[in-house]
Every structure is written in C-alpha cells, then in structure tokens.
Amino acid sequence: MAKVEINPKILKWAADRVGGIQVLESRFPRLNDWINNKSQPTFKQLETFAKATATPIGYFFLSEPPQEKLTIPHYRTISTRSTDQPSADLLETIRTMERRQEWMRDYLIDLGSEPLSFIGTAKLSDDPKQVAANIKEKLGLKDGWAAERGTWEDALRNLIARIEDIGILIMVSGIVGNNTHRKLNVNEFRGFVLIDEYAPLIFINGADGKAAQMFTLAHELAHIWYGVSAIFDLEQLQPSVDKIEQACNQTAAEFLVPEQEFLNHWKLHHKDTNRYQTIARKFKVSELVVVRRAADLRLIPQQEYFEYYRNKKDEWNNKSSDGGNFYATQTLRVGRRFSQAVISNVKSGKLLYRDAYRLTGLTNSTFEEFVNRQEGAFYE
Incomplete structure (x- = not known):
C-alpha cells in the first residue's frame, strides 16, 4: 500500500496535542519510526492517527505545525508549564463553550435583557473579604448559609442553582462533548x-474530584466579579503567582470559609482527632478546603497540607464521576440555564432542531427525552 510522506514535526506536534508519543505508542507501534523519518504511514494509518489526535487531516500536509493559541490567559501554579502546548481536548472544549456563550448572548439581547451589573465590579485593590461579601449579597446568601444544607454536596448543588439564577452559565464535564474516550486532564486545567x-x-x-469542585467554583465566581477571563489548574488548590489569581483565591476562601468564623471553630476543635472533618461539617465544605484554609491562615505548616493532599488525592479522584444517569449528567454538561434557553427557542420555532443538537451535543434520539426530563432535572 502506498505510503504518505509527512513532515515528522507535524506528527510530533499532533502527538503532543493528546499527551505525547507515549500515549499513542500502543496503538501506533511504528510512530517513533514515522517521527524519526525511518518510515512513513499509509494514508489509512494517517487517517486513524488524525482521529486519535483530534487533528484535521489537512494539517499533516502543512510545511510547519500550526500555532494553536488559547483565546484567554492560562494561569499555571507552576510557572514553568506556561509554555506547554494546549491539548486538543482543552482547545475543543473552549471553542464549544465560546459557541454556546455567543449563542446565549444573542438570545438574551434579542429578548431585550440588560447587561449584568456585577461583572467586573471588583478591583485588585479591594479587600477580598468585601468582595466575598458582595458576592454573597448578590446570591442572596447569609452568613452561615451552608450550615443549613445537609451535606457539602448539597451545598454545592444549591450554590450552582443560585449562581445560574443570577444569570451565569455553569457547565460541568469531565470529557470532550459526549466522547467518553476523551477525558479532560485535571493536571492541565481545573476550570x-x-x-x-x-x-x-x-x-x-468534572474529571476532578468533587472535593475540589466547590473551591474551583468559588474561584471562578470571583473571576466574574473581577471581570477577568482565565483558565487555571489550581494545582493542590494553589493559585499562580499572578495578582488576579491570588485575589480570586483569597476571595474564594473567604466566600466559603470566612476567616473569623473559621478561627472560632479552630479554637474549639483544633485538638480534636477529627478536627478537619468536624470543621468541614460546620461549613459544609470538603475537608480539603478546610485544610487549605488552615494552611493559608498559618495555623498549620504548609507541609502538613501538602502531605494531607497527597494522601487523600487518590481517594478524592476516585469520587469524581461523569457517569450515572445520562440525562442528569447531561444537564450538568450543558447547564440548566443554557438548556432552558435552547429548549424555549426550539419550542417557539426560532431555533432549528439541528442547531439545538449542535449546541447541546445531543442527537435526535436523545434530545426529545432530554427536553422531557428538564422539569425534573437535578444536579448530582
């Protein structure tokens, strides 16, 4: 069968888009030979490789690898990673979200909606405690709001609902679209x-452990108040050195676990064997957030937090899930607010079904059932 001559640099670049050569070697045992120009793939092999690396087939016939750039800043906890090539999974996920956002923006403008007044109202010079208080006020949350919820998972569901109610779209997914073979890499980005x-x-x-998702959500909420788009990895729940990331992390911590309240509980329980569990139940956050807060307030050594994180990481990650009931999971992936807008436009005849399928990532066979279940949709 005829071989196809491909620039080895393009093959290496395509492999890097999905995690590197080592990720693909088992499926493409001749990959190193192709990259080292010792042999060439057949066109059929190239097609399979293109699909595996989520790379358009035409890219392989370019003279140089294309420059794929992120449209928003990527803040890394470890600054040396800043030069890493963004993965195909991250790029595709951002493009999908940008398309949804653009559609939603046009939909709201057509309805005569006003711009949201709270976007970008915070400044880096503002006290994070005041920014956190402003966010709570807008969401209609009182001090100690989480204590009224049964569990921290319940508190997370309630918080998501309140955030959507003030006009913010929230989408949670651990995979690219509905492709269960393309799991998003938490080490690259948490949100x-x-x-x-x-x-x-x-x-x-959503590939992240649920214990970390509450903090990620609060961090992202702070970004909206500061008015800055961003991608971040929050490795070990630590921000990058950038001022905006530091401000958002401080605001998120104060939003979830107010300093004075935390100090009061710490004074009562710091000698308890299960002190982190006890305090976590008070604030309805995960133990991870409590230990992080104790370290930030210098109540424990940073090293104790890192050891705790390492010991618990596998346990938390095992609790992450993008499975379960398909339609409940799909509500998370698409978002309740966005789903309602799409369904409303379909029913009014303003949006074609094929466009609704494209926007939601659903098919003819699943969209109707998804619509029927929306009244009873829930987060899990």
Missing part, C-alpha cells in the same frame, strides 16, 4: 471562565 456582560460562563472540569 475556566469566559467573561461576557450578558452571558458569563463558568466551566468546571
């Missing part, structure tokens, strides 16, 4: 925020 005065959008990487 991102797309700022827009009509349709700000929060995306949470």
Whole structure:
C-alpha cells in the first residue's frame, strides 16, 4: 500500500496535542519510526492517527505545525508549564463553550435583557473579604448559609442553582462533548471562565474530584466579579503567582470559609482527632478546603497540607464521576440555564432542531427525552 510522506514535526506536534508519543505508542507501534523519518504511514494509518489526535487531516500536509493559541490567559501554579502546548481536548472544549456563550448572548439581547451589573465590579485593590461579601449579597446568601444544607454536596448543588439564577452559565464535564474516550486532564486545567456582560460562563472540569469542585467554583465566581477571563489548574488548590489569581483565591476562601468564623471553630476543635472533618461539617465544605484554609491562615505548616493532599488525592479522584444517569449528567454538561434557553427557542420555532443538537451535543434520539426530563432535572 502506498505510503504518505509527512513532515515528522507535524506528527510530533499532533502527538503532543493528546499527551505525547507515549500515549499513542500502543496503538501506533511504528510512530517513533514515522517521527524519526525511518518510515512513513499509509494514508489509512494517517487517517486513524488524525482521529486519535483530534487533528484535521489537512494539517499533516502543512510545511510547519500550526500555532494553536488559547483565546484567554492560562494561569499555571507552576510557572514553568506556561509554555506547554494546549491539548486538543482543552482547545475543543473552549471553542464549544465560546459557541454556546455567543449563542446565549444573542438570545438574551434579542429578548431585550440588560447587561449584568456585577461583572467586573471588583478591583485588585479591594479587600477580598468585601468582595466575598458582595458576592454573597448578590446570591442572596447569609452568613452561615451552608450550615443549613445537609451535606457539602448539597451545598454545592444549591450554590450552582443560585449562581445560574443570577444569570451565569455553569457547565460541568469531565470529557470532550459526549466522547467518553476523551477525558479532560485535571493536571492541565481545573476550570475556566469566559467573561461576557450578558452571558458569563463558568466551566468546571468534572474529571476532578468533587472535593475540589466547590473551591474551583468559588474561584471562578470571583473571576466574574473581577471581570477577568482565565483558565487555571489550581494545582493542590494553589493559585499562580499572578495578582488576579491570588485575589480570586483569597476571595474564594473567604466566600466559603470566612476567616473569623473559621478561627472560632479552630479554637474549639483544633485538638480534636477529627478536627478537619468536624470543621468541614460546620461549613459544609470538603475537608480539603478546610485544610487549605488552615494552611493559608498559618495555623498549620504548609507541609502538613501538602502531605494531607497527597494522601487523600487518590481517594478524592476516585469520587469524581461523569457517569450515572445520562440525562442528569447531561444537564450538568450543558447547564440548566443554557438548556432552558435552547429548549424555549426550539419550542417557539426560532431555533432549528439541528442547531439545538449542535449546541447541546445531543442527537435526535436523545434530545426529545432530554427536553422531557428538564422539569425534573437535578444536579448530582
């Protein structure tokens, strides 16, 4: 069968888009030979490789690898990673969210909606405690709001609902679209925020452990108040050195676990064997957030937090899930607010079904059932 001569640099670049050569070697045992120009793939092999790397087939016939750039800043906890090539999964996920945001913006403008007044109202010079208080006020949350919820998972569901109610889109997914073979990499990003005065959008990487998702959500919410789009990895729940990331982290911590309240509980329980569990139940956050807060307030050494994180990481990640009931999971992936807008436009005849399928990532066979279940949709 005829071979196809391909620039080895393009093959290497395509492999890097999905995690590197080592990720693909088992499927493409001749890959190193192709990259080292010892042999060439057949066109059929190239097609399979293109699909595996989510790379358009035409890219392989370019003279140089294309420059794929992120449209928003990517803040890394470890600054040396800043030069890493963004993965195909991240790029595709951002493009999908940007399309949804653009559609939602046009939809709201057509309805005569006003721009959201709280976008970008915070400044880096503001006290994070005051910014956190402003966010709570807008969401209609009182001090100690989480204590009224049964569990921190319940508190997370309630918080998502309140955030959507004030006009913010929230989408949670651990995969690209509905492709279960393309799991999003938490080490690359935990989430991102797309700022827009009509349709700000929060995306949470659902492949992350649920224990970390509450903090990610609060961090992203702070970004909306500061009015700055961003991608971030929050490795070990630590921000990058950038001022905006530091401000958002401080605001998120104060939003979830107010300093004075925390100090009061710490004074009562710091000698308890299960002190982190006890305090976590008070604030309805995960133990991870409590230990992080104790370290930030210098109540424990940073090293104790890092050891705790390492010991618990596998346990938390095992609790992450993008499975379960398909339609409930799909509500998370698409977002309740966005789903309602799409369904409303379909029913009014303003949006074609094929466009609704494209926007939601659903098919003819699943969209109707998804619509029927929306009244009883829930987060899990």
